[in-house]
Amino acid sequence: MTVVPKIAPSLLSGDFAKLASECQRMLDDGADYLHMDVMDGHFVPNLTLGAPIIKSLRPHTKGFLDCHLMVSHPEQWVDDFAKAGADLFCFHLEAAEDTSALVKKIHEKGMKAGIAVKPNTPIEDVFPYAGEADQILIMTVEPGFGGQAFMTSCIEKVRKLREKFPSLDIEVDGGLAPDTIDAAAEAGANVIVAGSSIFKADSPKDMIKLLRDRVQVAIDKSSA
Numbered sequence: 001m002t003v004v005p006k007i008a009p010s011l012l013s014g015d016f017a018k019l020a021s022e023c024q025r026m027l028d029d030g031a032d033y034l035h036m037d038v039m040d041g042h043f044v045p046n047l048t049l050g051a052p053i054i055k056s057l058r059p060h061t062k063g064f065l066d067c068h069l070m071v072s073h074p075e076q077w078v079d080d081f082a083k084a085g086a087d088l089f090c091f092h093l094e095a096a097e098d099t100s101a102l103v104k105k106i107h108e109k110g111m112k113a114g115i116a117v118k119p120n121t122p123i124e125d126v127f128p129y130a131g132e133a134d135q136i137l138i139m140t141v142e143p144g145f146g147g148q149a150f151m152t153s154c155i156e157k158v159r160k161l162r163e164k165f166p167s168l169d170i171e172v173d174g175g176l177a178p179d180t181i182d183a184a185a186e187a188g189a190n191v192i193v194a195g196s197s198i199f200k201a202d203s204p205k206d207m208i209k210l211l212r213d214r215v216q217v218a219i220d221k222s223s224a
């Protein structure tokens with residue numbers, strides 16, 4: 001593997017009333033990405049934030065805004081997120097009309113492109129597009145809410161994707177914590193989204209370090 005660990009705190013578990021300072025706190029504590037959960041109340045049964053919030057936040061942070069759009073018709077939001085200053089636009093395979101065209105459009109607008117898959121979507125469905133995208137996100141909970149239990153059934157999907165794409169950024173999201181990180185990392189995940197485990201930790205800094213160290217151990221083991 002040639003990948004490196006990246007830790008992406010999910011701001012969904014932070015305090016939206018002070019989003020900019022929550023982002024800064026995470027960066028100061030060692031975060032690599034700021035994971036922004038965009039939900040439309042249609043693709044998932046929850047409503048969170050959209051491009052206007054990303055636009056307001058952008059002048060207040062230099063952090064990498066890893067935007068995960070859990071929305072129907074993701075095509076319609078590419079321009080708005082690009083203008084708002086998103087760094088990565090991740091859409092759901094299940095929601096896209098034309099996956100390759102959407103990846104191309106995201107790149108043309110100057111953002112990195114991610115493709116997410118829900119727990120019940122076979123990982124093979126994303127194989128044809130994994131070479132075009134910058135990151136594949138494997139959901140390890142049903143998307144919609146923070147604080148759910150990690151689904152171990154998703155681990156095999158990470159393993160299969162890593163086997164085929166050794167240098168791809170593989171992100172996992174949902175229920176990542178000290179008791180689940182090893183399974184995800186050993187299967188090949190290198191980008192870790194974590195909400196509850198980081199924001200509820202006595203020391204978010206120590207939690208970010210723990211998650212990063214465990215991923216690094218798995219990477220070292222796999223390349224030994």
Ligand SMILES: O=C(CO)[C@@H](O)[C@H](O)COP(=O)(O)O
Binds near residue numbers: 013035144174176196
């Ligand atoms: O996208 C989602 C939920 O749909 C996630 O990003 C969660 O916000 C992660 O939260 P934890 O499971 O780590 O609490």
